[in-house]
Amino acid sequence: MTERVLLALGAAVLCGVVVGSQERIDTDMNWRIRQEATTNSQVMPTLHRLTDVYGPRLTGSPNLEAAGRWAVDQMEAWGLTNGHLEPFDFEHPGWSNERLSVHLVSPATDALVVEALAWTPGTDGPVRAEVYHLTLPTRLTGGELDSHLDGVRDDLRGKVALVGEHAQVGVTMTGPARRREDAQLTQQLNAPPPGPASGRGGRGGRGGGRGDPAAEDRPLTAREVETRVAAFLLEAGAVARVNDAGRDHGQIRAFQNRTYDVNQVVPTVVMRNEDYGRIARLIAFGSGPVKLELDIVNRTHPEGRTVHNAIAELPGTDLADEVIMLGGHLDSWHAATGATDNAIGVTVMMEAARILAALGVEPRRTIRVALWGGEEQGLLGSQAYVKEHFGTAEEPTAEHATFGGYFNIDAGTGRARGVQVFGPPEAGEILRDVLAPFRDLGVIGARTTSSRRRGGSDHTSFNEAGLPGISVQQDPIQYGSYTWHTNLDTYERVLEQDAIASAISVAAALYHLAMRDELLPRFAPDAMPRLPPRPPAR
Numbered sequence: 001m002t003e004r005v006l007l008a009l010g011a012a013v014l015c016g017v018v019v020g021s022q023e024r025i026d027t028d029m030n031w032r033i034r035q036e037a038t039t040n041s042q043v044m045p046t047l048h049r050l051t052d053v054y055g056p057r058l059t060g061s062p063n064l065e066a067a068g069r070w071a072v073d074q075m076e077a078w079g080l081t082n083g084h085l086e087p088f089d090f091e092h093p094g095w096s097n098e099r100l101s102v103h104l105v106s107p108a109t110d111a112l113v114v115e116a117l118a119w120t121p122g123t124d125g126p127v128r129a130e131v132y133h134l135t136l137p138t139r140l141t142g143g144e145l146d147s148h149l150d151g152v153r154d155d156l157r158g159k160v161a162l163v164g165e166h167a168q169v170g171v172t173m174t175g176p177a178r179r180r181e182d183a184q185l186t187q188q189l190n191a192p193p194p195g196p197a198s199g200r201g202g203r204g205g206r207g208g209g210r211g212d213p214a215a216e217d218r219p220l221t222a223r224e225v226e227t228r229v230a231a232f233l234l235e236a237g238a239v240a241r242v243n244d245a246g247r248d249h250g251q252i253r254a255f256q257n258r259t260y261d262v263n264q265v266v267p268t269v270v271m272r273n274e275d276y277g278r279i280a281r282l283i284a285f286g287s288g289p290v291k292l293e294l295d296i297v298n299r300t301h302p303e304g305r306t307v308h309n310a311i312a313e314l315p316g317t318d319l320a321d322e323v324i325m326l327g328g329h330l331d332s333w334h335a336a337t338g339a340t341d342n343a344i345g346v347t348v349m350m351e352a353a354r355i356l357a358a359l360g361v362e363p364r365r366t367i368r369v370a371l372w373g374g375e376e377q378g379l380l381g382s383q384a385y386v387k388e389h390f391g392t393a394e395e396p397t398a399e400h401a402t403f404g405g406y407f408n409i410d411a412g413t414g415r416a417r418g419v420q421v422f423g424p425p426e427a428g429e430i431l432r433d434v435l436a437p438f439r440d441l442g443v444i445g446a447r448t449t450s451s452r453r454r455g456g457s458d459h460t461s462f463n464e465a466g467l468p469g470i471s472v473q474q475d476p477i478q479y480g481s482y483t484w485h486t487n488l489d490t491y492e493r494v495l496e497q498d499a500i501a502s503a504i505s506v507a508a509a510l511y512h513l514a515m516r517d518e519l520l521p522r523f524a525p526d527a528m529p530r531l532p533p534r535p536p537a538r
């Protein structure tokens, strides 16, 4: 959509917006927000900075630290104040990959497509070794796995271990979902509330699961198998490990060694499914010897134990002690530049704040941007921030009472189609009213949740503490199918007009929440949903 069309559509709906709305809507401000967003957009320069200049922003890495420092400076240059970095303890060193090449050297020579697994060691210069395909029967008990591994121990010494069966990835015959249907969204977002708040905090613990976790005759969980295999490969003297990415069209999702300790695993790469299949077939057909050469340079960064959330504000006026927040996570995985997860989310929130600053608004409440670290390792930055500033519903700090909502965006490049808020039905109605003027940009409405379950993204750190986390609901575009956590998550996959549209509706919703007489309604203490039980740690 061109700027002119956006503006024209905006003008077309202006006359009708106040009808049926309980909230006072500042149509003049909404118009100015649209104009600033479309004529002076900083979306693509910001995205370029975060993705192309800083690159992958793994938690604890120098890249993330540099991107956070830049974001604070940039927001101050746009007129925000109180820009600073707030530290939290990551409890692990940072890690980065500097060089990586894997080649097939026998029976033919070819470059192979891989990504390093984070928090694994590099090789000590190029290493050449024969490949051994280590397959594992499923549903093994601990004893069965140990005897299986004992039987192959001598075969692995000095070899590259190809771990696991080659995943047979079928040809996709249907296209991925791209935009959500209006009718379906209207039903999801604007359905009448389901009766009085039940105080239901989600389903209880997982019953009927795998039985007694201590029993020796139960099958191991995937996590337990992984832990044992990793220790075995190190002890057996394998020189490196190759995992199958298991996705089509060369997509690789490379996560991490869960111990965060490079001394506990062998050098490990995740190989695209097509190359992994080729190697597995060369071995299966006896077309060997099959040899690889790997050259991996990884670094650990001790200073990365301290990670920072990047903060800046538009100061409030008569209600300055009350705070409305917005943000997203600045950290990313390392296999690409994290454009849709979540540089574009950060960009949209920085842009929403920039628009309000550029318009010289004087919000009654303080508007605060927070760009989190450590989201991908378990919402660590937002968890630390909420704990320190707000406490919990059960043990609140003084700031807990004056908190007016946190907008979070973290689902790719797709435009905002609505929001979900943790709170009573009245909170949903207010958000529905303030978002109604943006129907032309695809914004359909708002719904509420009473779940305090942590997970998904940073708004749940607020929900968990009984605070109104407001999660922006977006069009999926190619998020689940191609870009989420993959090596394909780059600048090219971002839709500029979608990001501009999201920044407009977020800026307007923020503005209206910052200006209304009352804070966004929250669950009263006696109606606060209970915290769900924590699943047992395995």
Ligand SMILES: [Zn+2]
Binding pocket: 329, 341, 342, 375, 410, 457
């Ligand atoms: Zn994310």
